[in-house]
Amino acid sequence: MAKRQKGRKEGRKEGERKKERKKERKKERKKERKKERKKERNAGLRVLCLLPGPLPKPSLRAWPSSVVPALSNVSLQCWAPTKDVNFALRKGGDVLGLLQPPDSMEGEGWAEFPLTAVRSRDAGDEALLLLVTGYLPKPSLQAHQAGVATEGEQVTLQCQRPDSGTGIMTFALLKAGTSVPVQLRIPAGRETDFSLQNVKVKDTGNYSCVYYQRRAPFLASQPSNSLEIWVAASSPRTTTPDYTMGNLIRLGLAAIIMVTVGALLLEAWSMTGTPGVHVSFSM
The missing domain is CATH 2.60.40.10 (Immunoglobulins)
Structure with a gap:
C-alpha cells in the first residue's frame, strides 16, 4: 500500500516537473519570437x-x-x-x-x-x-479652392486623419502614376496642407494622401479617396501696339523736310535779293 502511494507521489512530481519544463520551453519560444519581432521592427x-x-x-x-x-x-x-x-x-x-x-x-x-x-x-x-497601407483608418483629402486651376497658380490640398489618438504622424501626398510621394509633411495636429506652387498642365491628375508612423513598424493608413485636379493652360496675353517709336520717326522726318524746304527758300531769296518777301511756316 505504501509503495503504491509512494509511486503515485513520484508520478505526480514527475508530471509537475514535465509541466514546469513545458512552461520553460514556452517562455523561451516566446522570448525568441519577441526578439525576432523587435528585430523586424527596427529594420529598414x-x-x-x-x-x-x-x-x-x-x-x-x-x-x-x-x-x-x-x-x-x-x-x-x-x-x-x-x-x-x-x-x-x-x-x-x-x-x-x-x-x-x-x-x-x-x-x-x-x-x-x-x-x-x-x-x-x-x-x-x-x-x-x-x-x-491599410493598417490605419482612412484620411480625407480636399482642395481649398474648387474648380479648374490655371497655370502659374497655387493649389492647396488639405489632408486630415481621423481623431484616433495615434500621436504625431507623417503625411504623404500621392499622385496616381507617380512611384514616390509628391510631398511629405509632419504636422503637430491631425491635418496638414500640401501646397502645389506654380502649377503646370502636367500637374493635372488624381491625388490622394496617407499618413503613417514615423518609426518602425511604419504602419500606414488606407489611402484617402482620390481627388482630381485640373490645371488649364494660361491664355496668351494680348499686347497693345506701341506707337511711340513710329510717332518719333514721323516727327523726325517732318522736321528734316521742314528744315530742308526752309533752307531752299532762304537760298532762293538771297539769290534774287527781292525785298518784301516773307517766308513763314505753319505746323
Missing part, C-alpha cells in the same frame, strides 16, 4: 554594392510604387553607374538577397529584387521609403 530596407575599393552610391526605387496596399507585389530596382558589381538587399543586419546583374547593360549595373505579398514588416524608410 537598404541596398549595398559589394566590391572591394571605393564605389559610387547606387540608387534604389520601388516599382510600381513605394506606397502599396498589403499583400501586393513590389520590385525593388537598384542601379549603379558602374559595371562588374554585385548587389545585396539588406534589411537591418540581414541580407535578404544577392544578385549579379546581367552583362547586357554597358557601363552600368542594374538589379531587381522582387517582394511578394508585402506586409507591414516589409515597410521601412532607411534607404528607400516603402509603405504598406
Whole structure:
C-alpha cells in the first residue's frame, strides 16, 4: 500500500516537473519570437554594392510604387553607374538577397529584387521609403479652392486623419502614376496642407494622401479617396501696339523736310535779293 502511494507521489512530481519544463520551453519560444519581432521592427530596407575599393552610391526605387496596399507585389530596382558589381538587399543586419546583374547593360549595373505579398514588416524608410497601407483608418483629402486651376497658380490640398489618438504622424501626398510621394509633411495636429506652387498642365491628375508612423513598424493608413485636379493652360496675353517709336520717326522726318524746304527758300531769296518777301511756316 505504501509503495503504491509512494509511486503515485513520484508520478505526480514527475508530471509537475514535465509541466514546469513545458512552461520553460514556452517562455523561451516566446522570448525568441519577441526578439525576432523587435528585430523586424527596427529594420529598414537598404541596398549595398559589394566590391572591394571605393564605389559610387547606387540608387534604389520601388516599382510600381513605394506606397502599396498589403499583400501586393513590389520590385525593388537598384542601379549603379558602374559595371562588374554585385548587389545585396539588406534589411537591418540581414541580407535578404544577392544578385549579379546581367552583362547586357554597358557601363552600368542594374538589379531587381522582387517582394511578394508585402506586409507591414516589409515597410521601412532607411534607404528607400516603402509603405504598406491599410493598417490605419482612412484620411480625407480636399482642395481649398474648387474648380479648374490655371497655370502659374497655387493649389492647396488639405489632408486630415481621423481623431484616433495615434500621436504625431507623417503625411504623404500621392499622385496616381507617380512611384514616390509628391510631398511629405509632419504636422503637430491631425491635418496638414500640401501646397502645389506654380502649377503646370502636367500637374493635372488624381491625388490622394496617407499618413503613417514615423518609426518602425511604419504602419500606414488606407489611402484617402482620390481627388482630381485640373490645371488649364494660361491664355496668351494680348499686347497693345506701341506707337511711340513710329510717332518719333514721323516727327523726325517732318522736321528734316521742314528744315530742308526752309533752307531752299532762304537760298532762293538771297539769290534774287527781292525785298518784301516773307517766308513763314505753319505746323
